[in-house]
Amino acid sequence: MKVAVLGYGVVGVGVYEMLKKAEGLEPGPVLVRPGKADAPFKVTSIEQIVSDPTVGAVAEVMGGVSPAFEYAAAALKAGKHFVTSNKALVAAKGIELKALAEESGAAFLFSAACGGGVPFLHNLSIARKSDEIRSLGGILNGTTNYMLDAMQRLDMDYGQALADAQRLGYAEADPTADVSGLDALRKIMLACAVAYDVLPTEGLLNEGIENMTAADAAHMKSRGYTCRLLAQGGRNPDGSVYAFVEPVLFRAGAPECSVLENYNMAKYEGACAGSIVLMGQGAGRWPTASAVLRDLSCVLQGDRAMLQPGCKAGAADNSALSRLYYVRLPEAFAARLPSESCEAEDGLARLVTKPLSPAAMHAAAKEIRAAGGELFFAAIGG
Numbered sequence: 001m002k003v004a005v006l007g008y009g010v011v012g013v014g015v016y017e018m019l020k021k022a023e024g025l026e027p028g029p030v031l032v033r034p035g036k037a038d039a040p041f042k043v044t045s046i047e048q049i050v051s052d053p054t055v056g057a058v059a060e061v062m063g064g065v066s067p068a069f070e071y072a073a074a075a076l077k078a079g080k081h082f083v084t085s086n087k088a089l090v091a092a093k094g095i096e097l098k099a100l101a102e103e104s105g106a107a108f109l110f111s112a113a114c115g116g117g118v119p120f121l122h123n124l125s126i127a128r129k130s131d132e133i134r135s136l137g138g139i140l141n142g143t144t145n146y147m148l149d150a151m152q153r154l155d156m157d158y159g160q161a162l163a164d165a166q167r168l169g170y171a172e173a174d175p176t177a178d179v180s181g182l183d184a185l186r187k188i189m190l191a192c193a194v195a196y197d198v199l200p201t202e203g204l205l206n207e208g209i210e211n212m213t214a215a216d217a218a219h220m221k222s223r224g225y226t227c228r229l230l231a232q233g234g235r236n237p238d239g240s241v242y243a244f245v246e247p248v249l250f251r252a253g254a255p256e257c258s259v260l261e262n263y264n265m266a267k268y269e270g271a272c273a274g275s276i277v278l279m280g281q282g283a284g285r286w287p288t289a290s291a292v293l294r295d296l297s298c299v300l301q302g303d304r305a306m307l308q309p310g311c312k313a314g315a316a317d318n319s320a321l322s323r324l325y326y327v328r329l330p331e332a333f334a335a336r337l338p339s340e341s342c343e344a345e346d347g348l349a350r351l352v353t354k355p356l357s358p359a360a361m362h363a364a365a366k367e368i369r370a371a372g373g374e375l376f377f378a379a380i381g382g
């Protein structure tokens with residue numbers, strides 16, 4: 001099958017090179033921006049790809065929602081299989097792309113969009129057919145894991161950790177999507193859509209790591225905790241879906257503590273399978289390209305969909321779970337949270353809340369910030 005590639009950047013070059021050696025696949029035209037077609041295999045118009053009868057599949061690795069969506073729609077309408085590494089596209093337009101793929105009978109797969117080289121969505125899409133997936137998620141953003149690890153293990157401050165991540169190519173010039181938790185949130189949206197047939201687009205919560213200071217890292221470390229940014233999804237007892245991202249503290253010995261540098265750890269809990277843990281490179285040229293190629297190989301074997309026909313957009317309900325939270329905030333605001341224990345020094349309080357739902361904790365943090373109180377919080381995990 002000849003595969004056209006949209007975008008020739010970090011991942012695109014990897015996909016093109018891997019296609020040259022992959023069984024049953026070959027590289028086709030590569031879409032680049034006008035003025036950048038400096039080799040015969042590069043083209044500058046999507047029309048040249050969708051009208052080419054020799055192209056069987058399109059791999060989109062450009063990023064962004066538009067024009068990636070319009071190009072994806074054109075490819076699917078022309079009956080080309082469509083594979084993407086673009087989480088922003090699938091989070092925003094996954095349901096529409098699923099419908100277009102169903103109409104044309106073409107494939108729509110996106111395992112590279114969550115977990116990079118880690119075959120998380122691929123495994124979930126198979127496991128969900130025979131097992132009940134009770135919960136899913138994990139450390140799904142390598143940039144923030146690198147920064148958290150540097151702050152806690154190497155005692156860097158936030159600025160140093162970010163600069164280091166940027167120097168190593170893990171963080172983009174604008175790191176907002178990573179450090180705010182938005183990138184991990186988009187990934188958990190996709191995982192919920194694959195496992196539960198609900199793409200949660202409302203009621204989502206994301207707390208990133210931007211508010212963590214070197215003093216927070218040192219304090220948590222002195223209490224024996226390691227902090228990780230966790231994306232979490234699952235089913236509530238009433239059948240609704242929860243989906244949120246927040247920092248979580250783990251005691252030494254928890255598997256999350258052994259996830260160092262920019263590694264990812266994806267997890268799901270099957271009613272029969274129990275806890276399944278997948279670890280590996282969540283980003284980078286070759287790991288991500290390998291996931292795109294895996295999807296293309298699945299297309300050759302007849303796979304057509306990661307989203308089932310009944311999958312719909314819906315709202316997440318993050319009010320049914322309950323956990324304790326570690327919170328650092330100005331002492332003057334401490335009484336706004338129900339606490340089990342509280343230490344105060346130099347105008348700052350560090351407290352452990354009574355059990356709260358993620359919805360309640362995130363709402364309280366929003367209110368305190370709106371009133372001028374800077375705070376950091378993390379759930380107390382395993």
Ligand SMILES: NC(=O)c1ccc[n+]([C@@H]2O[C@H](COP(=O)([O-])OP(=O)(O)OC[C@H]3O[C@@H](n4cnc5c(N)ncnc54)[C@H](OP(=O)(O)O)[C@@H]3O)[C@@H](O)[C@H]2O)c1
Binds near residue numbers: 062087285
């Ligand atoms: N890098 C990773 O480790 C990784 C991991 C998992 C998923 N992803 C996802 O994979 C996608 C690509 O990431 P990347 O790191 O490869 O990005 P990148 O290095 O910026 O490459 C994107 C390429 O697409 C090109 N492009 C963008 N819009 C285009 C358009 N309208 N027409 C033609 N070419 C266009 C860009 O050209 P210009 O340079 O001219 O703008 C660039 O060459 C993103 O959705 C990203 O989220 C990346």
